Amino acid sequence: MSGTDRLGAHAALWYADARYRLAWFALPQVAVALAAGLALAVLKPAGEWGKPADSKESEKTYLDLLDKAGKDGDKAAFDKLKAAADAGDISARSFMGALYNPEWAGIYVKNPVKADAATALSYYQKPADLGYPGAQRGMTDLLLNRGRGQYDLKRGCRYGLAFQANPVAIRNNYLNSWSTLFWIAGCYADAESGVPKDPQKAADIYMDTVAARLPLAIGTFTDDLGRQPPDLVAAIQRNLARRGFYSGPTDGAATPQTQAAIRALSGTAAAPQGRPADPGQPPPQARPPAPAPSTDEMMALFKSATTDAAAEGKLRALAESGVSVAQYLYALLLSPANTNKQRITAPDAALASRYLERLVAERSFAPAAAAAAFLYDVGGANFPRAPGKAADMTIRALELKSTDIIQNLSEDKWGAGFWAALQQRLADRNLYQGRIVDQRNDRTIQAARRLLGNP
Template sequence: MTPRAAVHGSLWYEDPWYRLAWLALPQAGTVLLANLLFALVAQGEWGRPATGSRQRAAELEILRDRAGGEGDAAALSQLAAGAKAGEIDAQTRLATLYDPLVAGKFPRKAVPSDRARATELYRAGSEAGDLVAMARLADLLLEEAGSEDDRRRGCRLAKAWLDHPATTRDMLRGEERLAEKLARCLVDAESGIPQDPRRAGDLIVDTLRLKYEPSIRTYVRGLGLHKPALIRALQEAMAARTIGRYTGPVDGLVHPETIAALEREAGLRPFLPDPAPERRAETGTGLTAEEFRSLAQAATRDLAALARVQAIADRGDATALATLGYLYSPFLNKGEVFAPDARRSAANFERAAAAGARDAAAQAAGLYDKGAGALEKDPDRAASLILRQLELDPGYQLFLTDPVFGATWSPAFWGALQRALAARGIYTNPVENRRNDAVIAAIRRFAQANETARSPSRP
C-alpha cells in the first residue's frame, strides 16, 4: 500500500467528516448541475433563443404600436412591466420606442429617444439570437457618433444578423440602412470582420433596387469617391445578373456604363450623356480667359478638349493645372465621359498650388483628408497643404474656423494640423485629434501673420 493510500484508509475509518465529504460533495455537485439545467430549460426550449411564443410576441407588438402610435399610457405600462420581468420580446419592443433611428415610426410615444437605453434593452435579445434585436442594435452601434469599439461590435453583429439562417433577402426591406452600413464594414480593414468586397457590392445593389435614397446619393451620385475595390465589386455584382446584366468594364474605375447600370438598378432614368459640342478650331497656344473657360467647360464632355487642357498644363500653366485637378476630382467628376482619378487630381492641384493657383492647395488637402478613390488618406500632407493655402490666401481660414465648414475635416486632420502649427511655434496646447478653441486661435494667428506679410506688396 502506498503512503497516500494508507493515509486515506486511516482517515476513512477514523474521521466521520472525511467520509461525509466523500459521499456528500459529489451528490451536491450533481444537484447543482441539475438545477442549472432546469433553470436553462425553464427559460425556453433547449438550444433555442429564450424568447416567448409567437402569440406573445404579437401581443407585445400591438402594445408597442399603441404606445408609440396612439400615446396609450396603459399599453406602455404593460410593455415596461414585461421588460422589467425579463421578457426578451418585451425588452426588444420597448427598446424600439427609445431607439432614435426609428423614432419617426412612433410619433406619439411618451418616452424620449435615448440611444443608451435602447442599446441596453436590445442587448438581451441580440445575445439570444432575436433577429429584430440583432438588427436594431447593430444599426445603433454603427452610427457615426459611436466609438471604434462600438463600430467593430456593430460590424460583427450586423454580419451575424445577415448570416443567420432565418434572415431572408426580403428582410432587407426596412433594413436598407443596416445593409448599407454592413457593406461599408465588408470593405473596411479596420472593421474587425473578414473583408468581402463582392458581398458588399451585392448588398449595395440590393439597397439600390429598394430605392434607398442614401445609397443612391452615395453610390450613384458619388461613385467616384469610393475605393477601386468597391467599385469593382459593384461592377461584378451587376455583371452577375441574369437579366439586364452589366456589360461595361469591370476594372474598379467609374465609367459611363457603370453609372448607367447603377441608375437602372435604382429605377432611375437611364444615363444619357450630353451630346459632344462641335469641335472648335485650334486658336494657337495662347487663349484669352473667355476662350479658356469655354475650353474647360468643353473638356467635361469632349476628350479632344480635355487633351488640349492637358497640353497647356504640361507647359506649367497654373490655371490649366488647377482645371485638370477639378476635371479629375472624384468630388465633381461622376464618370459621364471619363473616369475620375483622385491621384491625378491631387497631383495637378499640388502642381497648381506650387505655381500660385489660388484654391488648389485646399482642394488637394480635401482629397488627402478623405482618401478619395485610389488615393490613400494622408492627414499630415493635408495639413501641410492647408498651411500652404493660408499662405496663398489668408481669407481661407473661414473654411477652418467656421463650425459648419470645419466639421467637414476629419479628426486625424485636426491632429496633424495641430502638430504642424506646433512645429512653427504657433500652437502650444496638447495635440488631440479634434477641432478645439486653441487650434482655431492658432489658425487665426497664422493667417494674420501671412496677411501682414503680404500687405506691403499690395498696390
C-alpha cells in the first residue's frame, strides 16, 4: 500500500468510524498508520471522506456568537454559546475552546472570560476527536507549547499529525497556521514524540515557518541554532541549499554561514550568504540596507531579465532579499507559463510557487494568488498539476478582491479537475448550489462573483 493509499485509508476511517479514532489516540501513531489498510478492508465507513459530522447552519450561528462574545464583549452571546456547548453541540464546543484559548487572546480582546488552557482543552477535545480542524489545531498548540502549562508531547503530536492530514484543513488553507506547523515540525525531530523520527521533514517544515517570518522560528534557528541537534542542522543546511541560500558543507555545524543563510531566508538579512563574510568587513546585517528600486525600475529589470543575464541576476538578488514586487516578478519569470522562446532562465515552477505562496500568506497580495492558481493548474517539469491547489489559490484571489481572476475564469482555460475542485470549495462556503461537475457554468461564475463581492 502506497503512502497516498495509507493517507486515504486514514482520512476515510478518521471521519467515518469512532473505533478508528479511539485507536488513533490510544495507540502510537505509527502502529495505527500501518493498520489503516487492513482496517479499511474490515470496517465499512458510513460517512464521506473529508466531511466531519457537522451542521453548516449551526456552525455559522455559533461562529456569530463567538465573534459577538469575544470581539464585542456580548455576555448574552457568550451565555448562548456556552449553553449549546455544555449541551453537547460539537461546533459550539470548538468555539468555546477558542474563547478560552490563550493563543486567541489578542483577537478576542473583549472576551467575557479569562483565557485558560486547561478549560480550552476540555472544550476542544471532543470536536478534535471528531475531526474538527480548528479544534485539532487548538489541541496541538496548547499541548506542544510548554509555556501553556499543559505540555504532553505524544498526545500533542497525535493531534498535530491528525490536523496536518485532515482533508478539510488542507482544502480550506488551515495549514497556513505557521505557529502550529512549527510545533508539528518538532514531532518529527524528537524521538520521544511517538512519531518516526525524520530530521529532514522537520527541517523542511521549520524552514517554511522561517520563510513565513514566524518570529519564534527565526529566533530558534538563528540565535539558538547551536542548541539544535547536528542531524537537524544538517537537514536545515540541505533545505537551504535547495532554496539557493546556502553553498557550504552539510556537516551539521551551526556555523555563522548557516545562520546568515537562515536570516536571508527570513528576510532579516540583505541577501543570502553563499560564502563566509570577509573578516575585514562588517557583518552583512550591520550594513545599512540599500534603497529598493522603484516599481518602474523593477519592471524594467523584469522585461530585460528574459534575455539579459545581468538583469536576471539583479532581479533574483532583489527577490532573495525579500523585496515583494521583485519576488512576484521573479516568480513570473520562472513560471512555465512564460513561453518566451528567447528566455535564458530555465523554468522552475517549484521556486515560483514558493515565492507566490509566501506573498499570499505574508502580504495578502492578490496578483500572487491569481498567478499561483494558474501555475498549479498548468504544472511543469517535476511539478505535477494540482487542481485542488489551483482552486485554493483561486478562492484566496477572490477573497483578496482580484478582478483579474474573474477574467481568467471567464476565459475557461483551466485544466481537468479544476472546475470540480472550485465548485466544491464554493459549495463549502454556501455560495455554489447544484451538482459538482468538472466544467465551467454560469452558477460557478456567479458564486465566484459573490465571493469577490461583485455579484
